[in-house]
Each structure stands twice: as structure tokens, then as C-alpha cells.
Amino acid sequence: MSERIALHEGAMEVSDAAGMTDASGVSHQVRFDEDLCTGCGLCEAFCPMEVIAMEEGAPRAVHAEACWGCETCSGQCPVHAIRIEATAQAAQETDEQPAPPLAEEVREQYREWARVLREVLGLRWHPVAVSLIREGEPLPDVPLPEERLRYCQALMAARRGRALMMPANRHACPDGTSILGLSPIPKKLASGELYILFHKLDSVEAARRMVAERPSLPPRSVRATVTCPLDDPRCEAEVVAVIGTPEQMMWLSMATSYYTGHRHDFHASGYNAQCVETTLIPLTSGEINISFGCYGCRASSDVDDSLMMMGIPVTLMDEVVRGLRELGRRAIPQSRDKVYLPPF
Ligand code: SF4
Ligand code: SF4
CATH class of the missing domain: 3.30.70.20 (Alpha-Beta Plaits)
Known part of the structure; x- marks a missing residue:
């Protein structure tokens, strides 16, 4: 695993409210x-x-x-x-020079990936390019939201065509923000107390285990999340998130296996869908991962009941797109035509 995506190990840095206050934001x-x-x-x-x-x-x-x-x-x-x-609300968080714009050939490649995904799968909305800007890296020139948003809301906004950059002071979900390495985890989440209150887990032990088993990035190792439509990228993507039907996810899964026959081991739990299952697991494992969504993203975004999510590491995108093109020649149209459906 590269240094850039080192996971948080050891004791969690837990913060009280005062420790997570940032007066420069909304x-x-x-x-x-x-x-x-x-x-x-x-x-x-x-x-x-x-x-x-x-x-x-x-x-x-x-x-x-x-x-x-x-x-x-x-x-x-x-x-x-x-x-x-x-x-x-603050103006842009600093007056530092923004990162240089994305090279035109990379933009073209992302646009071509987006075109194939949308055409072959019949996606209603955009695939989303996700980047985590690490501490010490320059921020790309991407608008901040006027209000704090949850990471899952930003991801869904990108799916509808809106590029957003969010430093910690524009994130609204303390859970996702700590998982993604922008802040320490609040006490009530680290202890599992809130999960019990929500009736999402049976006991503090179960909640602590769920928190301990999910990957997270070291606190304050990430400056900002950037979520853009894949066909309007602003910086190099690390993960491409696709929101679609189970059938569309099936074809993406097959496209990833097209040249290798590899069967996937997905990690889906219903907890922390966008930050963990769609972003961090693909980012840190280098494998695609599926998500059924979670309480938070379903309660706070427009993602409807028929949709689920997949995160694809950008390193696999070329292979996935090539595999998808091949599936689009025969398998996908025939399956959608229900060619084996008996006439009764
Ligand atoms: S629950 Fe959220 S919105 Fe309400 S006071 Fe606490 S931090 Fe603010
Ligand atoms: S009624 Fe609403 S505002 Fe009043 S104490 Fe209960 S949750 Fe808080």
C-alpha cells in the first residue's frame, strides 16, 4: 500500500466538541x-x-x-x-495558489470512461470522480459549498453534475469526516453510544467492533474531499463511484472480472456506505467494492430505494471500461431483451 493511503492504526484520536471547532468555516x-x-x-x-x-x-x-x-x-x-x-461563511479557505489544472489528456480519458459507463450501462446520472487531497498537497480550483454538507450529499451532488471541494469545515457528518481523515472522531461516535441510541446496533460492544473493523485514515491527514462528475474532472481521481441499479452493478462486477475471471469478495455492511464502502475500501484495497447504501446516505440524499453503489479504484478503470465495452456487444443487450424468457 502506498504511503499516500496509509490507514489509521493504533488508538483512535477522540475529540470533544471544542477540539473539532473550526471558526473559519460555515x-x-x-x-x-x-x-x-x-x-x-x-x-x-x-x-x-x-x-x-x-x-x-x-x-x-x-x-x-x-x-x-x-x-x-x-x-x-x-x-x-x-x-x-x-x-x-468564510471565503475560500486560503489565498494559496491552487494546484495546476488537470492535464487535458487525463480529462479526455475520464470523459471517455464516463461516456462508456453511461452509454453501455444506461446510467441516468454521472459517475463520480473522488479525490482526497492530503495534507501538504495544493488544493485544486473547485468551488466550496455554501453550507456544510455530508460527504454522501456531496457525492450525490456530483452525480447530478456539481463539482465540490470540502475541507473539514464544510463537512457536516462528524462520522464520515473522521473516517476520511479530516478530523478526529467525536467521543459519542467512538464509544458507540450514538449507534445504540439510533437502534442501529444492539450493544456498545457491537458498536465498538463495527467502528474498529472499518478502515479510516489518520486524523488530519486529509485536507479536503473533492467530488466531481467524471466527465467534468478537476483533479486526478482515486476512486470512481457509480450509483446505479443492482443490474448495472452486476455488469460492472462482470466487467471487472472480464479478463481474469476473478470472483470478488465484497465488503458491505449497511454502515458508512459512501465514506467506507464506496470510497475507502476501494482506495485502500485496490479492488472494486459494492455498497447497499447506509442509514445516513439514504436519509440525507436523493438516492432512491432502487439504487446501490460501487467504488472502483481508478487504477482499474481502464480494465473495467474495456470489459464493459465487450459485455455491451452481446451479453448486456441480450440479457436486457430477456432472450431466454419462456413465452408463457
Ligand atoms: S446535532 Fe448536528 S446540527 Fe444539531 S446541534 Fe448537534 S452538531 Fe448541530
Ligand atoms: S422536543 Fe425537540 S427540541 Fe425539545 S428537547 Fe425534545 S428533541 Fe429537543
């Missing part, structure tokens, strides 16, 4: 509707950043500066009494 105000609020305390319990505390039976944003705008509190409030307002 800031938020947490508004509570006192007429609606019942004082149940769920917002305090679910906030991963420990922004909210109950005081005399009412919620207060006691660490508003640490709010990431993740909307977990508003999503869990049973009476919809919380509104998160983005209140300020």
Missing part, C-alpha cells in the same frame, strides 16, 4: 421553538458534537460554535422544534 445557530418543545432531551442525547444541553428542562445550544449543521438533532426531534441556520 457557522450555525440552533433555534428551538419553545412552543413546540416538550423538553424530552432527545436533541441533547443525539447531538454528536455535544452542542446541546438541557437546562431547567429546556434545550440550550451551549456550544453553538461546535455545531456542524448535521441536522441530527432536528431529524430526531419528535415535534420538529429545531431549526438549524447557517449564519456565516
Whole structure:
């Protein structure tokens, strides 16, 4: 494995809210509707950043500066009494020189890959080029979102044609952001406490195991994530993410095996779909990986129930595209024509 994609090993760096505050990004105000609020305390319990505390039976944003705008509190409030307002935004995070533009021949190659994937598979939307800009590397010239977004939301925006670069202060999901090496992991996530609250795992032990078994990059080893439509790339991609139907995933899987006959060992769990299963596993293993999606990406993006995801390391793209072209000559059209369907 190259130094560039060294995984995080050893004890996790866990941070409290104050340790994850970055004043240079989008800031938020947490508004509570006192007429609606019942004082149940769920917002305090679910906030991963420990922004909210109950005081005399009412919620207060006691660490508003640490709010990431993740909307977990508003999503869990049973009476919809919380509104998160983005209140300020920084200009571009630095005035440093951007990285040189992507070489034209690389752009052309990515566009050709995108064309074949879309035409042969019949993809409705764009495949997504994913890059992680490491510490010490120059940032490419890609727009920042006006508000914090989850990584999965940025990936889905790229799928719909919007290129985005997100340093830590534009990421809204503390879990994905720590997995991708932009920040330490918040205490409540590292302990597994939040997974139990969400009823996503049975016990703290199970939650800790799930967290320990997933790959992650060392905290603060990554400056920014860049997600672009593959046919409008801004920097060299490391992984190509494809969102499509199970049938389209099947053909991609076969395209990857076309020249070798290799059967894949996929790692799919339903936890951390975009950051772990679609991005980090392909990036660190050099193999394609499949994902059924996860609670977070399905709850916070437009990805519908019929879709799943695949991450393809860019090093395999040439082979995958060539294999797909071959499958497109006969196997794909015949299968779609249901040539063996009995006439009854
Ligand atoms: S979750 Fe909603 S109802 Fe419960 S304390 Fe928080 S704001 Fe009030
Ligand atoms: S938006 Fe997220 S970080 Fe902000 S208060 Fe709500 S749960 Fe906490």
C-alpha cells in the first residue's frame, strides 16, 4: 500500500466538541421553538458534537460554535422544534495558489470512461470522480459549498453534475469526516453510544467492533474531499463511484472480472456506505467494492430505494471500461431483451 493511503492504526484520536471547532468555516445557530418543545432531551442525547444541553428542562445550544449543521438533532426531534441556520461563511479557505489544472489528456480519458459507463450501462446520472487531497498537497480550483454538507450529499451532488471541494469545515457528518481523515472522531461516535441510541446496533460492544473493523485514515491527514462528475474532472481521481441499479452493478462486477475471471469478495455492511464502502475500501484495497447504501446516505440524499453503489479504484478503470465495452456487444443487450424468457 502506498504511503499516500496509509490507514489509521493504533488508538483512535477522540475529540470533544471544542477540539473539532473550526471558526473559519460555515457557522450555525440552533433555534428551538419553545412552543413546540416538550423538553424530552432527545436533541441533547443525539447531538454528536455535544452542542446541546438541557437546562431547567429546556434545550440550550451551549456550544453553538461546535455545531456542524448535521441536522441530527432536528431529524430526531419528535415535534420538529429545531431549526438549524447557517449564519456565516468564510471565503475560500486560503489565498494559496491552487494546484495546476488537470492535464487535458487525463480529462479526455475520464470523459471517455464516463461516456462508456453511461452509454453501455444506461446510467441516468454521472459517475463520480473522488479525490482526497492530503495534507501538504495544493488544493485544486473547485468551488466550496455554501453550507456544510455530508460527504454522501456531496457525492450525490456530483452525480447530478456539481463539482465540490470540502475541507473539514464544510463537512457536516462528524462520522464520515473522521473516517476520511479530516478530523478526529467525536467521543459519542467512538464509544458507540450514538449507534445504540439510533437502534442501529444492539450493544456498545457491537458498536465498538463495527467502528474498529472499518478502515479510516489518520486524523488530519486529509485536507479536503473533492467530488466531481467524471466527465467534468478537476483533479486526478482515486476512486470512481457509480450509483446505479443492482443490474448495472452486476455488469460492472462482470466487467471487472472480464479478463481474469476473478470472483470478488465484497465488503458491505449497511454502515458508512459512501465514506467506507464506496470510497475507502476501494482506495485502500485496490479492488472494486459494492455498497447497499447506509442509514445516513439514504436519509440525507436523493438516492432512491432502487439504487446501490460501487467504488472502483481508478487504477482499474481502464480494465473495467474495456470489459464493459465487450459485455455491451452481446451479453448486456441480450440479457436486457430477456432472450431466454419462456413465452408463457
Ligand atoms: S428533541 Fe425537540 S422536543 Fe425534545 S428537547 Fe429537543 S427540541 Fe425539545
Ligand atoms: S446540527 Fe448536528 S452538531 Fe448541530 S446541534 Fe444539531 S446535532 Fe448537534
